[in-house]
Amino acid sequence: AERSIPTIMTIANRTMMLHSAIHWPAVSDACLWPMAVQHAVFLHNHIPNEDTGITPHDNFTRSR
Numbered sequence: 001a002e003r004s005i006p007t008i009m010t011i012a013n014r015t016m017m018l019h020s021a022i023h024w025p026a027v028s029d030a031c032l033w034p035m036a037v038q039h040a041v042f043l044h045n046h047i048p049n050e051d052t053g054i055t056p057h058d059n060f061t062r063s064r
Contacts (some may be wrong), residue, residue, distance in 0.1 A: 004044060011040040 016036040021028040045057045057063075 008037065008040045008044055011043065012036040016040065 012033070013036075016039065017028070017033065020032065020036075045060075046055050048055045048058075
């Protein structure tokens with residue numbers, strides 16, 4: 001969990017918030033930060049590992 005926090009914050013800040021600021025500056029706002037973090041967590045949990053092909057969600061729920 002400790003290792004995932006900087007990854008999530010980087011995805012939310014650099015990727016999502018900067019992307020919205022560049023493409024939609026009129027509507028980009030810091031109030032979107034919680035939504036960006038929530039979406040980054042969802043992506044992190046549902047994108048498979050390149051080596052194993054297993055997602056963190058599958059690993060946690062033991063569904064694979």
